[in-house]
Amino acid sequence: MTRLLICLDSGTTAVKAAAFDLAGHLLASAERPNTALRREGARVEQDMEASRDLAMAVLRDVAAQAQGRPEGLILTGQGDGLWPVDAEGRPVGNAFTWLDGRARALAAAMAPALDAIEAVTGARPTAAAQSLQLLWLQQNAPERFARIAHALRLKDWLFYTLTGTLLAEPTAALPVWGSWRSGETSRLVQEALGLTRGVELQPAFAPVGEARAALSPAAAAITGLPAGLPVLLGPGDVQSTLIGLGLGTRPEVTRASVFGTSAIHACLLDDPDTMPEAPRGAMVQKYVLGEGYLCFHPCFNGATVLAHLGGVFRDPATPHEPAYSPLILHPFLEPGGERAPWTDPEASGALFGLTAATTPAQIAWAGREALAFVACTSHAMMGAPGGALSLGGGLARDAAFARFLATCTGVPVLRSPTAHAGPRGLAAIAATHLLDAGQEDIALHWIGPAEERLMPDTGPVADYAQGKYAAFRQLIDTTRPHWAVLSDLAAKAAPLHDKEYA
Known part of the structure; x- marks a missing residue:
């Protein structure tokens, strides 16, 4: 048996x-x-x-x-x-x-x-x-x-x-x-x-x-x-999934991003104090399969951003190919605000560049671009060493998104959309403690190689991504001082929903 x-x-x-x-x-x-x-x-x-x-x-x-x-x-x-x-x-x-x-x-x-x-x-x-x-x-x-x-x-x-x-x-x-x-x-x-x-x-x-x-x-x-x-x-589902994606278990993987209900961006460092910038929502955990520390940014706003956009904009189409546009989305749509890389309970979303000519596919793609830009910000703040980024969560099944993420971060993106990263990471931990499996055995048999390796685009796509990312960051700096005002307006508006006016 x-x-x-x-x-x-x-x-x-x-x-x-x-x-x-x-x-x-x-x-x-x-x-x-x-x-x-x-x-x-x-x-x-x-x-x-x-x-x-x-x-x-x-x-x-x-x-x-x-x-x-x-x-x-x-x-x-x-x-x-x-x-x-x-x-x-x-x-x-x-x-x-x-x-x-x-x-x-x-x-x-x-x-x-x-x-x-x-x-x-x-x-x-x-x-x-x-x-x-x-x-x-x-x-x-x-x-x-x-x-x-x-x-x-x-x-x-x-x-x-x-x-x-x-x-x-x-x-x-x-x-x-x-x-x-x-x-x-x-x-x-x-x-x-x-x-x-x-x-x-x-x-x-x-x-x-x-x-x-x-x-x-x-x-x-x-x-x-x-x-x-x-x-x-x-350990928590974050560390389990990151292990399953190869962080600390595949030699070439130095960083990872997971786009599930939330988004998680992480790297493995010997000394977390060496991070160039540590936002207030960042977290550090002792790595459970060896030396070092997992440093990660847990975002409230992950792939659910796309579902929220579907509700607000009456289910914009999922683009099969990139739908580049001037739209810039700030994807802070959860009621708790945002946790990292911007730590603010009053953070709220915004959409810039919307016109009557905007298409549903452009809105949906702008959501994917926003998630990639947040990932790029997080990995820059953590100062992840050179290497590959392993991609997990539901969006790992989206090859166009994975390639755009590679272009934004400037590193290869590894994706394994059928790998069951969370359970596989758990299995690797159990094999270590119940079967005395070693690091080579874990890497070869329990985690295994990625299914696909995507390289960054160059030329016009890279220029577009770089320029749009810069505008994304500038607009956050501009709008962030207004988040508290918008939160106050939301509190004032809430009781008015219960009133009837002649």
């Missing part, structure tokens, strides 16, 4: 599971849409029990497909957000996701406190930060806040539902609650915010590889996996 490693990746858009044999071959995969997400304006929550049920369902699906003998299960999920449980381990209401914007006003109003926290953690709290989400509950729902015994993340919650063990790993928690330099949490975070409880709500920490427990009989009965199976708590 084939021996297997099972991987679970619970994302914002979809919940996925995969089964690999012990040579790194993908044998089965299962995916279900994330129907647990609840979006209403700035409130973007997730039903915790429905999230558990979805995870169990995809594990059951993949176990039934694979028909082998599992040797271990490793899991990850959204890295940010607040998944609160009481003293009995029951959900205290819905979870705050990383897209929830209710703490946006707190992030805008507490600059001195956030400055002090940033000096310790290296990352400025945003509306996605668990600390600010707890503060919002303390101020707006004190009875609910008082019931919270543990402040989990999605992957911690799923680990608990699968094993009955409350446990976390430090790479996801330290950017909010401590320091990547010391590896320790700090009470200064909650003291600066005026939180009555914070660090003490975190579960016990164990490093990736040591953060493990046995699959419970109850979870085994639901999933079809064997009771007692070793369950490993992986």
